Amino acid sequence: MQNAALWQSVLGEIELSVSHATFTTWFKNTELIDQNDSGVVISVPNIFAKKQFEVKFNDQVRGVLSKNGINPKKITYTINTSGKHTRSSRETTTATTPTTDVDGLISVNPRSKVGQTTAGNLNPRYTFDNFIVGSSNDLAYTASQAVAANPGGKYNPLYIYGGVGLGKTHLVQAVGNEIIKRDPKVRVLYISSETFVSEFLDYIRFKKKGFSEKYRNVDVLIVDDMQFIAGKEKTQEEFFHTFNHLHQNNKQIILSSDKPPKSIPTLTERLRSRFEMGMAIDIQMPDFETRCAILNIKAAQSGVNLNHETVEYLATNIKTNIRELEGALNQLLAYAEMRGIEPDISTAEGLLGNIRHSRPQHLSSKQIIDKTAKHFQLELSEICGEKRDKYIVVPRQIAMYLLRSELHLSFPKIARELGRKDHTTAIHSIEKIEKAIKLDFLIREQVASIREKLYA
Amino acid sequence: MELTVTQENLNRALSAVGRVASTKTQLPILSNILLRTDGNRLLVAATNLEIASTQYIGAKVVKQGAITIPAKLMTEFIASLPKESIELKVVNDNLHIKCGTYTSTINGFIADEFPELPTINESSSIQYSIKTDDFKHAVSQTIINTSNDSTRPILTGVYWNSFEGQLYLAATDGYRLSERRLVETKSDVAAIIPTQTLSEVLRNITDDSTEIDILFDDTQVRFRINDAEIISRLIDGNFPNYRQLVPKASETTVTLNKNDFIRITKIAGLFARESGGSVTISADKEKGVLSVHSIASQFGENNSETSAKVSADGNITLNSRYLSEALSVIDCDEVEFRFSGKIAPCVLRSTQPDTDYYHIIMPLKS
Numbered sequence: 171m172q173n174a175a176l177w178q179s180v181l182g183e184i185e186l187s188v189s190h191a192t193f194t195t196w197f198k199n200t201e202l203i204d205q206n207d208s209g210v211v212i213s214v215p216n217i218f219a220k221k222q223f224e225v226k227f228n229d230q231v232r233g234v235l236s237k238n239g240i241n242p243k244k245i246t247y248t249i250n251t252s253g254k255h256t257r258s259s260r261e262t263t264t265a266t267t268p269t270t271d272v273d274g275l276i277s278v279n280p281r282s283k284v285g286q287t288t289a290g291n292l293n294p295r296y297t298f299d300n301f302i303v304g305s306s307n308d309l310a311y312t313a314s315q316a317v318a319a320n321p322g323g324k325y326n327p328l329y330i331y332g333g334v335g336l337g338k339t340h341l342v343q344a345v346g347n348e349i350i351k352r353d354p355k356v357r358v359l360y361i362s363s364e365t366f367v368s369e370f371l372d373y374i375r376f377k378k379k380g381f382s383e384k385y386r387n388v389d390v391l392i393v394d395d396m397q398f399i400a401g402k403e404k405t406q407e408e409f410f411h412t413f414n415h416l417h418q419n420n421k422q423i424i425l426s427s428d429k430p431p432k433s434i435p436t437l438t439e440r441l442r443s444r445f446e447m448g449m450a451i452d453i454q455m456p457d458f459e460t461r462c463a464i465l466n467i468k469a470a471q472s473g474v475n476l477n478h479e480t481v482e483y484l485a486t487n488i489k490t491n492i493r494e495l496e497g498a499l500n501q502l503l504a505y506a507e508m509r510g511i512e513p514d515i516s517t518a519e520g521l522l523g524n525i526r527h528s529r530p531q532h533l534s535s536k537q538i539i540d541k542t543a544k545h546f547q548l549e550l551s552e553i554c555g556e557k558r559d560k561y562i563v564v565p566r567q568i569a570m571y572l573l574r575s576e577l578h579l580s581f582p583k584i585a586r587e588l589g590r591k592d593h594t595t596a597i598h599s600i601e602k603i604e605k606a607i608k609l610d611f612l613i614r615e616q617v618a619s620i621r622e623k624l625y626a
Numbered sequence: 627m628e629l630t631v632t633q634e635n636l637n638r639a640l641s642a643v644g645r646v647a648s649t650k651t652q653l654p655i656l657s658n659i660l661l662r663t664d665g666n667r668l669l670v671a672a673t674n675l676e677i678a679s680t681q682y683i684g685a686k687v688v689k690q691g692a693i694t695i696p697a698k699l700m701t702e703f704i705a706s707l708p709k710e711s712i713e714l715k716v717v718n719d720n721l722h723i724k725c726g727t728y729t730s731t732i733n734g735f736i737a738d739e740f741p742e743l744p745t746i747n748e749s750s751s752i753q754y755s756i757k758t759d760d761f762k763h764a765v766s767q768t769i770i771n772t773s774n775d776s777t778r779p780i781l782t783g784v785y786w787n788s789f790e791g792q793l794y795l796a797a798t799d800g801y802r803l804s805e806r807r808l809v810e811t812k813s814d815v816a817a818i819i820p821t822q823t824l825s826e827v828l829r830n831i832t833d834d835s836t837e838i839d840i841l842f843d844d845t846q847v848r849f850r851i852n853d854a855e856i857i858s859r860l861i862d863g864n865f866p867n868y869r870q871l872v873p874k875a876s877e878t879t880v881t882l883n884k885n886d887f888i889r890i891t892k893i894a895g896l897f898a899r900e901s902g903g904s905v906t907i908s909a910d911k912e913k914g915v916l917s918v919h920s921i922a923s924q925f926g927e928n929n930s931e932t933s934a935k936v937s938a939d940g941n942i943t944l945n946s947r948y949l950s951e952a953l954s955v956i957d958c959d960e961v962e963f964r965f966s967g968k969i970a971p972c973v974l975r976s977t978q979p980d981t982d983y984y985h986i987i988m989p990l991k992s
Contacts, residue, residue, distance in 0.1 A: 380776075
């Protein structure tokens, strides 16, 4: 934890002082892996980076480290490898080289490359086991598990959408990891749509070979952040062909995006209909209980036991984004570790003060009604008025729902707030929206976005 | 920096090193070549951060110094000059070049920005000295089987490994595999050298080079031929234990003249373009022939045969391209070709008993 946070701040500072190209070439994929009395150890990706750090960047790294209060005697750079290549010991090669599924090495038919393993760019950290399920994402979770159990089967393509930091990437990668775990021979390829676009451009520009083979010779293709393909027509066409090829051969396709296919502008009709033909599910913002669960589990993973109040404090104050939630937790833990104090609620308050200020603890009912009206571009007088046109009724019902869900007001009070006489109107409205949220994406999206504005 | 070199030397160094400089890179300086004086020598170097290629050439140095200049322009310019001496002089980050009646100025870039070239610790590494002919031979026999599938990086290089006191080279792309014994070894080696590195080394071999020094450490390898040096990263990962794939015995063994085999394979291949190179090979013991059959549904079909010593009847379907390529790198007049049924791998090797090389191809589903 501490190492990661420290290195992040070092990188942050170095990024400002060197050119972008230099930073991405040399500082990407570096890590601070150890620090003790004798010095710090930094892991770098290859021999070139090692030499470059030793000769060119050493002073700079040392300088920034000392600004962060660390004055190592010695900075050592090691190359980050998964295995050693040569051994001068007496172990025999056969014994030290674990077989990587020899059965699958050579395959019979080149056109369907069966039996090849690949890590497929997947991050092994993302698994189903550490995905925290709550009411907001259980449908997506269940569907993903079904896909992992039977790739290319029922839900093809699987299309998962939702806002930032809600776990889309985690979920789609978990599917890939699970499939590989079940059968290491399945070829899984995970890419972001941006990679797809840039490789496609290379393919056109430099006549780089192997583009379509790469994407068509897989059993499971996972494309993250599909929305970036919007507006790129040639790429969409290429993806369309890739999609068809895979789908016809019963290969599983998994897509993630921040919007449902319908709401991605400039997505060609034929791709849109294809994205919708399998299963499109959304991931919602996590509810309070799920947020608490996430915090507890993450804290436990770092070997820290957070007390109940602190967890609740964080969960109450950060509502919209799991990434932000984790970030706040990491910040808290790092701070506490560096100072050698307990990460309790007062530390959290001190540290996250800025977050807290930006998030009003006490929403007023007026604010909710105001924001809702504004969201639908209605006047306050309209939403609280007598009219029962549909374009006013739905916002009014949403406002009631939010008053109930966010402020837990009583039904008669809710009715009064919106100028209704009868509390049964409020009950009916709230039930209606509760139901609609489960069924209608549009309503769900609108409620989510108003909620976001309330806490923004 | 100010010095004089011969056109031949500079041209040779630039063309050996220049290919490594890449134009498709985030770091613009990587498309440049580094020129740096070192006593009475000139260092010419390029890197793409996977490979670093360097070469020293003799020079009359007037003033020490260093500069980097665009690889492509410099290489092409020097190559077109006459075989005379060339004067190089750096003035304000620009390189002035004078050769006979030709003068030009190339805009350079300060050498400080050029990445540090990696070095290898000689004491803690494993060293081999290999005759260039043996090296060339062994590498060209295996490199054809490396894969370019970036999803399986371990197959995109040649696997150098020690086994029972011998150093072997092996490569596979998942459909075919070849292994070649190179030299005796006392150390244990298990290193995957990227395909591009080996092709760069092959390019650096000239007629006057007789020996090549190879140095392995945990993460990198260095090749040295005369004054040229190539340092490369190794591919990270464990190469599959391929030895257990080699069939120990086969149902059908065919012995035949290699050139005959190449000819009928090539002919059959002409009719196999439609079917992705698929040709069916049949061995007939009674007649003593090996025949290759291929069909192009739109154009016609072909059946070519040649006499052969056949141990048992059998047939197998193979990709004719793989077969031709394998035959073209086997160095002998007579080959042994053995297989068992339609799904087991077939083996190609020389008929000599102590042969160093074998080639395995997986059949196609027919």
